[in-house]
Amino acid sequence: MSKKNAKPAGKAESKRVPFSQLRKLLLPAYRRHRGRLAAGFTALVLVDLLQLTIPRIIKHGVDGLESLTITAPGLLRLGGMILLIACAVVVLRFTWRYLIIGFSRLLERAIRNRIFSHILKMDAPFFEKYTTGDLMAHSSNDLAAVQMACGMGMVAAVDSLVMSVAAIGFMVAIHPTLTLLALLPLPILAVTTRILSGKLHRRFATVQEQFSSMTEFSRSTLISIGLIKAYTMEDFQTDRFGKLGQDYLKSNLQVASIQGLISPLATLIGSLGMLMVLFFGGRLVIEKTITLGDFVAFITYLYMLIWPMMAIGWVANLVQRGLTSLGRIHDLVNSQTTLPDPVLPIEPEMLDRPGFELEDLTFSYSSSTAPVLKNLTLSFGPGIHGVTGRTGSGKSTLCKLLARLYPLEDETLFFGGTDVNKLPLDFIRSHIGYVGQEPVLFSDTIAANIALGRADASREEIIQAAVSAAIHEDILELKDGYDTMTGERGVKLSGGQRQRLALARALLCDRPVLIIDDGLSAVDVATEHEVFAGLKRHFAGKTVLIVSNRIKLLSMTDNIIILADGSVESEGNHEQLLIANSLYQSMFEKQMTQDSEKEPALP
Ligand SMILES: Nc1ncnc2c1ncn2[C@@H]1O[C@H](COP(=O)(O)OP(=O)(O)O)[C@@H](O)[C@H]1O
Numbered sequence: 001m002s003k004k005n006a007k008p009a010g011k012a013e014s015k016r017v018p019f020s021q022l023r024k025l026l027l028p029a030y031r032r033h034r035g036r037l038a039a040g041f042t043a044l045v046l047v048d049l050l051q052l053t054i055p056r057i058i059k060h061g062v063d064g065l066e067s068l069t070i071t072a073p074g075l076l077r078l079g080g081m082i083l084l085i086a087c088a089v090v091v092l093r094f095t096w097r098y099l100i101i102g103f104s105r106l107l108e109r110a111i112r113n114r115i116f117s118h119i120l121k122m123d124a125p126f127f128e129k130y131t132t133g134d135l136m137a138h139s140s141n142d143l144a145a146v147q148m149a150c151g152m153g154m155v156a157a158v159d160s161l162v163m164s165v166a167a168i169g170f171m172v173a174i175h176p177t178l179t180l181l182a183l184l185p186l187p188i189l190a191v192t193t194r195i196l197s198g199k200l201h202r203r204f205a206t207v208q209e210q211f212s213s214m215t216e217f218s219r220s221t222l223i224s225i226g227l228i229k230a231y232t233m234e235d236f237q238t239d240r241f242g243k244l245g246q247d248y249l250k251s252n253l254q255v256a257s258i259q260g261l262i263s264p265l266a267t268l269i270g271s272l273g274m275l276m277v278l279f280f281g282g283r284l285v286i287e288k289t290i291t292l293g294d295f296v297a298f299i300t301y302l303y304m305l306i307w308p309m310m311a312i313g314w315v316a317n318l319v320q321r322g323l324t325s326l327g328r329i330h331d332l333v334n335s336q337t338t339l340p341d342p343v344l345p346i347e348p349e350m351l352d353r354p355g356f357e358l359e360d361l362t363f364s365y366s367s368s369t370a371p372v373l374k375n376l377t378l379s380f381g382p383g384i385h386g387v388t389g390r391t392g393s394g395k396s397t398l399c400k401l402l403a404r405l406y407p408l409e410d411e412t413l414f415f416g417g418t419d420v421n422k423l424p425l426d427f428i429r430s431h432i433g434y435v436g437q438e439p440v441l442f443s444d445t446i447a448a449n450i451a452l453g454r455a456d457a458s459r460e461e462i463i464q465a466a467v468s469a470a471i472h473e474d475i476l477e478l479k480d481g482y483d484t485m486t487g488e489r490g491v492k493l494s495g496g497q498r499q500r501l502a503l504a505r506a507l508l509c510d511r512p513v514l515i516i517d518d519g520l521s522a523v524d525v526a527t528e529h530e531v532f533a534g535l536k537r538h539f540a541g542k543t544v545l546i547v548s549n550r551i552k553l554l555s556m557t558d559n560i561i562i563l564a565d566g567s568v569e570s571e572g573n574h575e576q577l578l579i580a581n582s583l584y585q586s587m588f589e590k591q592m593t594q595d596s597e598k599e600p601a602l603p
C-alpha cells in the first residue's frame, strides 16, 4: 500500500546525510552563543591546566622529603597551593557547566521549535508518512541525543583532548621511554571501544524504533479507548503493549550491557599501564635515572589519563548517536510539502466569485493506487449543494481536495476562477469553513471552542452563532452555560451537540465557503430543520457544500450530486433525482419509512 512505499522515516532509511548539510541545523545556535561557548571552554581548559599542575606540586614535595630539604612551612605552602587550586577548580567547573550545558539546552530549544513549526506547516501526505509516534520520538529521543552530543559530548571531547595531550606531554618530559611503555596498552582500548560503540550504535537505533512503536501504540489505544472497551479488548491491548515493552526492555538491557563493558575495560587497561610503570619506573628510580617525585608525579598523570581514555569511547558514542538523530531531524525538517504554495498578489475581484470549479479532475492518493475521483467536472457556486453517495464513493476525498489538503494537477481545480495551484494555500483556506464528522473539541470553555477561529468575537456574536446552529438552548442547560468547560477535561457533549457546536464555530468564522463533510449526521431529525434554516439564513449568497446521506437534509438543498465510485452518477434537485435516480429513490423510501416508524415514539 501507499503508506508502506512512502515511509522513509523508519528502519529502511539509513542513507547518510553529509555533515555539511546537518551542520546547518546547529550553526545558527553556535553563532548566536559563541561568546558563551568561548567563555565556557576557556573555563574548561583552565580547570584542566590547573589540575595538571597538582602532580608537579606533589613532585616538589616528595623530592624535598626524599632529600630532606623541605621544611614544615614549605610543606604547608605546597598544601595551601593545592587547596587554592581546588577552590579555583570548583568555581571554574561550575562556570563551564553552567555555560556549556546551558548552551546545549538553548540549542535543543531552538531545534525543538524548528521541528514544531515545521510539523504544523505540513500537509496530509506528511501525516500519513510520519506517525504521531515517529514525531514524538523525534522531538524527545532524537533531540535528547543531539543535546547530549553538543553538551556533554563536546565537553568530554575537549576535556579529554586537553588532558591527554598535556598529561602525555608532562610524562614525556619526565621519561619518554617510560611514557611509551605506560601507553602501550592504549591502542587495545581504542580498538575495543570502537567495536563496542559500533554495536551500541546499532542497538540504540533499535531502541529508538521500539520507543516510537510503543508511543504510537499507546496513542492509538488511548484515542480509541471507547472502541477498545466496547470490544472488551483491554486485556488484549495490555498484552500487546506488554510485548512491545518487553522488546524495548530487552534492547535497552543490551545497550546497558555494552555500556557496562566499556568502563571496566578502560580501568583494566589502565591497570596494565600501571603495572608497566611500577615495574619499569620503579627500576628507573632505583637506578636514580628519575627521582621519586618524578615517579609519583608520573603515576598521578597516568591516573589522569584513565578518564580521557574512557571518554574517547564515550564521546565516539555520543557523537554517533547525535549524528544519527540529527540526520533524522534533518530529514524531518527538510521534508517538503507536496502542495505548491506560491506567493502571489491576490486580485481583489476574486472575492466576488467565491466558489469552486472542477475541470476533468482525477485524483489518486498515490501514484500506485487507482484513482478515487475520476474525471469530475462540477461547479460549486453560491448556493447550497448536497453531495451524497455510498461509503467509499469519494465524498470525503472531494472535501479534502477543496480544502487543499492534497496536491492536484494544474488546471483541474479553480477557486474564484483561478487555478488553485497558482494561489497561496493560506488564501484559499482562509476562505473556507470546515466541519467534519468527528469534530474536535479542545479542553476549554464552550465559548472559547466556538470562537476557535475568531479569538476577537464578542459574547453576542458567539451566542448568535450558537442560536443559528441550534445549540444555544443546549448550552444554557449546562451548569455554567457558555463558560462550561468541555473537551477532554470537561463536560461531554453528545455527538449531535458536538456537531452543532462545530457548526456554530464555522458560522462564527463566517467565511465565503462552508464545507460540511457528513458533519450533521448525528444531529437528530427534530433539530435538523432548525439547523438547516440557520445555515440558509447565515450563508445567503455564499457557497455551502453539505455531504450527507440524509434525504431530509438533501431535499432542502438547491442542487444534489450523487457520487458513485469517484464519478458523478446523477445531478439535480430533490424532485428531479426522485424521478431519475434509483439509488436516491431507494434511499428516500427507506428513510421515509424509518422516520414514520420513529414518529409515534416521539413525544
Ligand atoms: N488517506 C487515504 N489514503 C489512501 N486511500 C484513501 C485515503 N482516504 C480515503 N481513501 C480511499 O478513497 C476512497 C474514497 O474514500 P472517501 O473519500 O473517504 O469516501 P466517502 O467519504 O465517500 O466514504 C476509498 O476507497 C478509501 O479507501
Ligand SMILES: [Mg+2]
Binding pocket: 395, 396, 397, 518
Ligand atoms: Mg466520508
